Amino acid sequence: MGDAYCPDCKRGTEVVFDHSAGDTVCSECGLVLESHSVDETSEWRTFANESGDNDPVRVGGPTNPLLADGGLSTVISKPNGAQGDFLSSSLGRWQNRGSNPDRTLILAFKTIATMADRFPFFRCRFSLPTTMLIFLGKRSRFPLGLVATIKDRANEIYKKVEDLKSVRGRNQDAILAACLYIACRQEDKPRTVKDISLATGVAEGTIKNSYKDLYPYASRIIPTFFAKEEDLKNLCSP
Structure with missing residues (x-):
């Protein structure tokens, strides 16, 4: 500090x-x-790719322990205008046909990052009617300005929710928003349901309903090192 x-x-x-x-x-x-006072960019190889693409030599990012393969699965992309387009396209289609248990998680984590990683681009110095705030939130997806630790916590909570398979059929964005709401409270940076709604574009009532669905499983979806009696008391009842 x-x-x-x-x-x-x-x-x-x-x-x-x-x-x-x-x-x-x-x-x-x-x-x-x-922000970003460390270099988060990926490493680069020291040799060029014969396809001549602008970004063909990128090395993948760090592993993700929440994914079954650690986030190291191979993604086959199609080169731009290079020979072998047909082969690359065929391999890509074949890969997409295969089962990828992490695909849902990857998409969910990206959505959580979109909801949580940005900074507020304006701050109201005066009060606005609730209807106007909701309109602005839906039009601009008012960002939460959350730190990475909250995003990571929300990822962990959502992974537990997926493992439980207890909320199938619910709106996924609403579930992700509820996970962010829980993560904020667990990290002692609480946000109101209205804040979450403005950032995600999900109606407050829908987020509350999803939170009610998750609340009974709090002791199972909160990460193990947070699943203590005193920590769970920080979660308000729905």
Whole structure:
């Protein structure tokens, strides 16, 4: 920890460094004071690909322990205008026909990242009618400005939800929004249902219903190191 001036608190406050995201965050209001101060880009190979594409030599990102294969599955892409297009396309179609148990999780994690990773692009200095706020949220997907630890926690919670298979048939975006709501409370950075609704475009009532579906399974979907009696008390009843 260290001290830095926070423009929202208008004074010097203690800051926390989020190593996974490279963010410097105010410990009192949660404002990100400095973002991406570490290099999160992938490594590069030292030789060129004969296809001549602009981005053919990218090396994959880090492994993901929440995925069955660690996120190391091969993705076959089609080269642009290079020989072998037919072969690449055929292999890609064949791969897509195969079963990939992680496909749903990967899409869900990407959606959670979209909901949680961005910063607010405007802040209201005056009150707006609720109907106007909902309209703005649906039009712009008002971002939450959440740190990476909350995103990771929401990923873990959703993985447990998928393993339980207890909420099949529910709107997935609503389930993901409810997972974010739970993750925020578990990380002591609570957001209101309205905040989550504005960020995701999912109606408040739909998020509340999904939260009600998840609440009975709280002790099973909260990560093991969070599934303690005192932690679960931080979750408000639906």
